[in-house]
Amino acid sequence: MAAAAKRAATTIDLCLDIDLSWRPLGSRTHFGVRRSPLRDARSAVNLGRQIKQTPRVRLTALLAYEAQIAGMRDRNPGSRYLDPIRRLVKRRSKPLALKRRRQIVNALTDAVGPVSIVNGGGTGSIHFTSKDPTVTEVTAGSGFLCPHLFNGYRDLPLEPAIFFALQVVRRSDADHITCQGGGYVASGEAGADRLPVVHLPSGLTPVDIEGFGEVQTPFKAKATTPFLSDPIICRHAKGGELA
Incomplete structure (x- = not known):
């Protein structure tokens, strides 16, 4: 040097x-x-x-x-x-x-x-x-984006500042939809907390057998099922996936 x-x-x-x-x-x-x-x-x-x-x-x-x-x-x-x-x-x-x-x-x-x-x-x-x-x-750094892992901290009143949207492209059943893409998985020890979460609309749960996938992400709807082409708004787990 x-x-x-x-x-x-x-x-x-x-x-x-x-x-x-x-x-x-x-x-x-x-x-x-x-x-x-x-x-x-x-x-x-x-x-x-x-x-x-x-x-x-x-x-x-x-x-x-x-x-x-x-x-x-x-x-x-x-x-x-x-x-x-x-x-x-x-x-x-x-x-x-x-x-x-x-x-x-x-x-x-x-x-x-x-x-x-x-x-x-x-x-x-x-x-x-x-x-x-x-x-x-x-x-x-990542506090400016406020990914969802920060929800688990005390005394840290942050508001989410960035999201990503997945488009509904399939509807296989009355209560199941599939979105295109979705594989924004965070770094660190592998686990469910490294996956994105749905922000809006409420009542959507990722299908466990697939989760958030590289090509597609299926969801089960507990309430109103979104229509084709609707956006599903999600939050990433950490700051690096979208930054």
Whole structure:
């Protein structure tokens, strides 16, 4: 990187990715993302000093994302029995995130100088991360779209801002319709919560044997059955499928 910067006669700003995961049993249990081995002030300072001694690069920012807080819902319809454990993980992770972020920022400031940017959080933790005085900016990407997974968060009064429409192209029975397309399935661990949901009209349920498909999506109607060419308005589960 330094060699490339020298050839271009420039200086490259660098960002350290800090791990804020909770590991109550060491490496055997890991709640959070797996993106960085920098989990304490010493390891961050060691790398920061190497950067400071390297020409044409400079340490400008920290990325300190508390994924197990931002990305874990409080209410999960498909596995409510695990919700108390999820709330425990989030509760234990909050003081850890505050402490580790503060310790690393302070240690780097003392050892190599201040960093201009300290990024933290996500849409699911914006109410928590925005109160951390160490943080200079909070990430809230998918919150601007408000996909339906955010329905499961407490203290997150968002309104859906984007939808997609499927056109009714078949009517096989009085209470069954089929739409063209529909395969907007979210990333992450496979499960029913990764599928889209119908927003309008009410009373439509995807047929389990097919679900939201790449080519077609059948629905069972509990009330009035939509007509051919009618639009079925849906919400996606996460922010990346349509963005």
